[in-house]
Structure formats: C-alpha cells, structure tokens
Amino acid sequence: xxxxxxxxxxxxxxxxxxxxxxxxxSSIVSSQIELHAPYGGIVPExxxxxxxEAIEPVIDRALERAGRRLSDIGGIAVTCGPGLIGCLLVGxxxxxxxxxxxxxxxxxxxxxxxxxxxxxxxxxKLAYPALALVVSxxxxxxxxxxxxxxxxxxxxxxxxxxxxxxxxxGKLLGLAYPGGPAIDRLGxxxxxxxxxxxxxxxxDGPAFSFSGYKTAxxxxxxxxxxxxxxxxxxxxPQQMLDLIASFRCAVVRxxxxxxxxxxxxxxxxxxxxxxxxxxxxxxxxxxxxxxxDFALAPSIPELRYCGDNAxxxxxxxxxxxxxxxxxxxxxxxxxxxxxxGPEARRRSKRHR
Ligand code: KG4
Ligand code: ZN
Numbered sequence: 111x112x113x114x115x116x117x118x119x120x121x122x123x124x125x126x127x128x129x130x131x132x133x134x135x136s137s138i139v140s141s142q143i144e145l146h147a148p149y150g151g152i153v154p155e156x157x158x159x160x161x162x163e164a165i166e167p168v169i170d171r172a173l174e175r176a177g178r179r180l181s182d183i184g185g186i187a188v189t190c191g192p193g194l195i196g197c198l199l200v201g202x203x204x205x206x207x208x209x210x211x212x213x214x215x216x217x218x219x220x221x222x223x224x225x226x227x228x229x230x231x232x233x234x235k236l237a238y239p240a241l242a243l244v245v246s247x248x249x250x251x252x253x254x255x256x257x258x259x260x261x262x263x264x265x266x267x268x269x270x271x272x273x274x275x276x277x278x279x280g281k282l283l284g285l286a287y288p289g290g291p292a293i294d295r296l297g298x299x300x301x302x303x304x305x306x307x308x309x310x311x312x313x314d315g316p317a318f319s320f321s322g323y324k325t326a327x328x329x330x331x332x333x334x335x336x337x338x339x340x341x342x343x344x345x346x347p348q349q350m351l352d353l354i355a356s357f358r359c360a361v362v363r364x365x366x367x368x369x370x371x372x373x374x375x376x377x378x379x380x381x382x383x384x385x386x387x388x389x390x391x392x393x394x395x396x397x398x399x400x401x402x403d404f405a406l407a408p409s410i411p412e413l414r415y416c417g418d419n420a421x422x423x424x425x426x427x428x429x430x431x432x433x434x435x436x437x438x439x440x441x442x443x444x445x446x447x448x449x450x451g452p453e454a455r456r457r458s459k460r461h462r
Pocket of ligand 1: 274277290385416
C-alpha cells in the first residue's frame with residue numbers, strides 16, 4: 111500500500127509518500143520560518159493561513175517527486191495532535207476530503223509518535239525494546255517502545271521544552287530566530303566551562319526542566335551588563351560566545367544525564383534521538399557516545415527527518431492502515447494529545 115502522509119501541526123506544511131515496503135519515495139517540507147521570524151515566534155493565525163495556501167501544492171509536489179498519482183495511494187495518515195488547533199484542522203480537513211473523494215482510509219497520527227518512529231525511517235530493522243529521546247520546540251520526553259505501536263512515557267519536561275528554552279535564550283541574546291541552530295553553531299566557538307550552570311534537581315522525577323537555565327542566562331546578562339546583539343547578523347563578543355557554549359552544554363548534559371539514567375534502568379536494545387533539536391551537533395555527538403558506552407544500536411535520523419516532516423507521520427500511521435483501520439467518521443484534532451503517559455491511558459479509556 112502506498113501511503114500519503116500529511117503534517118501541519120505547527121509551522122511546517124509537509125507531505126510524503128511511502129511505497130508498499132514503507133520506504134520514503136518523497137518527503138516535501140515547506141517551512142514558514144521566514145514568515146514568523148519578524149515576530150520572534152510562531153503566530154498561530156498566520157501559520158494556519160499559510161498551511162491553507164501551501165497544502166495542495168506541497169501534496170502535489172510529494173506525489174510528483176514520488177512518481178505517483180493520487181490513484182496510486184492506498185491510505186492517508188495525517189497529524190491530528192498535539193499542535194496548534196487551527197493548523198491541525200487544515201491538515202485533517204484536507205485529508206478527510208481527499209479520503210472521502212477518493213474512498214481511501216485515513217488515520218490520525220499523534221505528532222509525538224511521528225517523532226519517535228522517525229528512528230525507524232532509515233533503519234526499519236532497529237531492535238525493540240527501544241528508548242526514544244524526543245527533543246523539539248514544543249516537547250521534550252523519553253519513551254520506552256517495547257514493540258511497534260506501544261509507547262510508555264518515562265519522563266517529560268515540567269516546564270519549557272529544550273528547543274523552547276534554546277529559542278527563548280536566542281531571543282534574549284538577540285540571535286536570529288529560531289535560536290536553536292544559532293546557539294548550536296556559535297556554541298562551538300566558546301568555552302563551555304566559562305559560566306557555571308548547576309545540575310537540575312527535580313522532586314518526584316524522573317523529569318526534565320529547562321526554564322531555570324533560561325532564567326540563569328537572564329540573570330547573567332543583568333549582573334554582567336552584557337548587552338544583547340542589536341543585529342542578529344552581528345558576530346557576538348567572546349563573552350557571549352562563552353555564555354552560549356556553557357548554556358548549550360548544560361542543556362545537552364541534562365538531556366544526556368536523564369537518558370543515561372533511563373538506559374541503566376530499562377536496558378533497551380536501541381536508542382533513538384528525534385525531534386528538531388536532534389539537529390544539534392553536540393547532542394548528536396553525545397548521544398552517539400552514550401550508545402557506544404552501553405553497546406546500543408543508535409538511530410539518529412538524517413537532519414531532514416529530525417524536524418517536522420510527513421514521512422514520520424506516514425510511517426507512524428502505516429501499521430494501522432495496513433491492519434484495515436479507517437477513522438473517516440472519527441478523525442478528531444486535539445491541541446493537547448499525550449502519548450503513552452497516564453493521561454493518554456485515561457483518554458483512550460474514555461474514547462472506548
Ligand atoms: O521538531 P521541530 O521542527 O518542531 C517542533 O515540533 O517543535 O523542532 C523545532 C526546534 C526549535 O526549537 C529549533 O530551535 C530547534 O528545533 N533546532 C535546533 C537545531 N535546529 C533546530 N536546536 C539545536 N540545534 C540545532 N541545530
Ligand atoms: Zn515536532
């Protein structure tokens with residue numbers, strides 16, 4: 111079955127086609143970053159309107175790149191949450207109409223499940239049980255994946271997602287939006303030991319927390335009088351490069367510390383790193399080293415599958431489509447949609 115995947119949960123309009131074996135034939139991502147950059151963050155109304163404009167051409171391009179027509183598609187997988195509700199609605203409404211018009215089955219996919227399964231896009235034989243660290247702008251969490259389609263939430267952030275903290279600090283420092291890539295690049299040029307960021311201590315863990323680091327950066331700027339850049343293109347002074355390197359290192363250290371703890375406890379067979387922040391060179395290096403320490407098979411997707419994309423959504427929906435699932439009459443969108451935690455279990459009971 112050829113599958114069409116559609117993703118519109120945040121600021122990327124994406125479509126992808128998988129062939130009968132589950133291989134990616136095409137994956138098109140149209141980013142809105144430049145539209146939102148002047149506002150220093152995503153404006154939901156602008157995002158939804160842009161998805162409306164982009165969705166049809168993006169799907170057309172995905173089909174064309176895959177050398178397929180709509181009549182070759184056997185099922186549709188679309189992100190139904192979590193995300194910005196107006197944005198999700200564009201994707202699910204479009205998917206529903208396509209499904210109705212073409213008499214195709216359609217399934218809603220949890221965006222977080224998409225990020226987790228991105229670890230299997232290029233490594234379909236990756237062993238279970240797996241441990242997946244998903245680090246993006248909206249979410250940061252660790253999941254145990256005992257078998258395909260089952261997710262157990264082990265830890266998630268109590269406040270900011272790691273990417274959100276990177277982006278907020280980027281804004282504080284006057285860096286280009288989003289701050290994550292700039293912090294990753296500039297961090298290579300500073301001394302990660304220069305500014306001390308303590309270890310995060312959380313009661314009733316395991317959990318992540320990143321908002322304290324963001325506050326520490328703000329306090330450092332106030333105390334030292336280090337001024338933010340007036341132009342994002344400006345080359346930062348060494349003091350700022352050192353601050354960036356130390357902050358970047360602290361965020362990565364925290365992600366790695368919790369992952370190490372989970373590996374020791376869970377003893378998984380493989381380790382997946384996913385989400386937009388998985389593009390960080392430092393995080394990629396550290397997670398590779400961690401996998402070596404425990405002789406685990408690591409899966410760190412190519413950069414194009416780290417950020418939001420529809421190939422991961424198509425792959426996450428594939429198992430259910432192959433099993434004959436069709437949600438045409440019950441496709442719902444939800445701004446908040448937990449994956450594999452106690453809230454998710456409560457929700458799925460309610461839906462039964
Ligand atoms: O997964 P994603 O594309 O969207 C969400 O679902 O949130 O992740 C976007 C996040 C942003 O916070 C961005 O700053 C961060 O990924 N990011 C990076 C890098 N590239 C993108 N963070 C660190 N290093 C990078 N190279
Ligand atoms: Zn995402």
